[in-house]
Amino acid sequence: MTTPTGDQALIKRINTAIVLECILRGAPLSRAQISEQSGLNKATVSSLVQDLIDGSLVREIGTGQSSGGRKPVMLEFVATSGYAIGIDLGVNYIRGALVDMRGEIVAERTSSLRDSEPGAAFEQLCGCIEALIAEAPASPYGIVGIGVGVPGIVDENGTILFAPNLQWRDVPLQRMLSERFGLHVTIDNEANAGALGEQKYGAGRSIANLVYVSVGIGIGTGLILHKSLYKGSAGYSGEMGHLSIEAHGLSCTCGNRGCWELYASEQALLKQASSLGFGDLEELLSAADSGRQDVLELFAGIGEYLGIGIANIVNVFNPDAVIIGNRMSQARPWLENSLRQTVVQRALGFHLRKVQLLFAELGERSAMMGAAEMAISGFFSRIKSA
Amino acid sequence: MTTPTGDQALIKRINTAIVLECILRGAPLSRAQISEQSGLNKATVSSLVQDLIDGSLVREIGTGQSSGGRKPVMLEFVATSGYAIGIDLGVNYIRGALVDMRGEIVAERTSSLRDSEPGAAFEQLCGCIEALIAEAPASPYGIVGIGVGVPGIVDENGTILFAPNLQWRDVPLQRMLSERFGLHVTIDNEANAGALGEQKYGAGRSIANLVYVSVGIGIGTGLILHKSLYKGSAGYSGEMGHLSIEAHGLSCTCGNRGCWELYASEQALLKQASSLGFGDLEELLSAADSGRQDVLELFAGIGEYLGIGIANIVNVFNPDAVIIGNRMSQARPWLENSLRQTVVQRALGFHLRKVQLLFAELGERSAMMGAAEMAISGFFSRIKSA
DNA sequence: GAAACTTAGTTTATTGAATAGACAAACTAA
């Protein structure tokens, strides 16, 4: 009633998960190797592997190299046992992908958001999802779920409480999508999705504690602590864009003053750049690329402010890595120096021994891949508890 | 080898823990009630309870009220099955307690630290521990462990890497104490210990996500996320005293600028108060108590700066509660208004719906009780895995 | 006050998961 009680089914779930994990990590490997790596008895492994084969999640792919005895039968995860949809719903675009169970992209669609009003945007979103579903090959489990990253605060029921740049309030996107498609739907904010994406498929692969800093129009952060997303008490932690770094600085629409994102986001950059005659990030990037001094100084300034906030993050979380993602990560060449210098100057020495400063490997796909990962891991946790 | 594999012993450990948890929570209750609350079968509960009785951790205390059938045999946890030592090693004091397994204080000793040089302090600490051990009644498990909270950064091996106000560096306190006493020793920093103490025995009882802000000479924080201490990658997270709240503010010894503790700690208060002719916190408290206007304004100012940092904490962690502890919590009557006002003004509205702002209930005993709790929970996790 | 119900806790037989160890299958090396 209260706590999940322990019985034999629990053991089996645990051990099945261990076996599956071994296969996912170790690519082609034999039952004997799984037994050795996991510490499980050979007989146990055989039995669990058989169940996984019966469940179409694993298959035999012929014999491997002998090392002086009987040849091993190699196993691999069946990446095509099902497919997941990952969506990055941006302020002015929709980016979606159909991925297999290993996160390989099978189909991808990007379109600009024609009308950000909730009703119209929802229809466009559904269109994108339908098109992706139509491209899915036949598979044992079909579409295992839909994950969506959104630029706003999401509660534990998948309702978008507030998306400032879309001007949305209280949009129950999870319910809407699951009613429409009859599939499992997970909604989370763009930064959490990005964090998951980088942790699973990108720069932070298998790092236990990392902070993903999504620097776009605003700044969002996704926290992965002890290998899992930390969401706070009501599901909306990580609003670090509104960390105050100047107690008596600029007033922010959030009610606070001196919020980080007023100094270090794309918006902050563009505001300063407007007096130089630049209108968007792309123009600034190419100007920097061609070496314009004033633009380089602009980027260095943003880098410094990013560093101030990141030093705070490092001091608070002592993470293994901080990953800078979203649009601003494209400016890496012109940010990195001043950013690193500031962090080294400002973070406590003990932390610096270990923390890595990384840039997103998936580029603009971090959030989309993370959204897909939410769907995939949702599927795995369902089959584990069934 | 890698992952802990699941077997029947694991089930038994899990279920024993569930049963014990029920008994710890539900005070006197019967086997039948445990079965109902936990969902475990009556027979299973009977068997596990018998093991716990054999292990002296639980005892029968006679029959209870019948509700229309056979009278139940009531069970309770044997709080005196063992004792733990909890120590708060301060900058200028040593506070220690002998507590039973339920955290009731059996004996307590406080002394001022005569000489903060590591060798001398260690001897005084050992003296305190010896005296407390001598007061322990005979019990099945004896002294189950020693927990120590220290004002500094501690690594995963219980070595004090750096304690600025004690001027200690690289003191392997855990090894020193466990060699001396032959007991299990846990060391953690004072803020982590305080967080644990308040979460287990104080204002934050059974709250899942809380941030304990220890406002003393400096500011430290202890993070309890998902009901367990979050320690970061190397064991020293939570250095929020060095969160920069004024990007271009005062220079701090840590290398950063505008650190929170330069504006909101006891040290900050005393610095401002010196021009008014006050030398320590106690004088200021009594002046405030007698209504001196300038002193009240001083406290209000500190309250505001505390609020600025706490608003940041709330935005970052979305905790269920923030608990203000250590010496400055005594100033609650004169801080609370300006503090609450600032937090309400600066934290994002969504968070405020849920977050509670609390003051430490254990007062100066938070860290000591948390240290004892570290020893007790260490004991429980040992008997679970044995 | 006896019969009928209720509740507490134990006993018994069963289920199912993991395991050790025996074993068969399939290979290498000499």
Add this chain to the structure above:
DNA sequence: TTAGTTTGTCTATTCAATAAACTAAGTTTC
């Protein structure tokens, strides 16, 4: 060929949880 090795399965055993029957000890009802 023969000896040794490695892989994977089979068999008997152990152990924890469980359902169901059962004993024990009450209360309620008429």
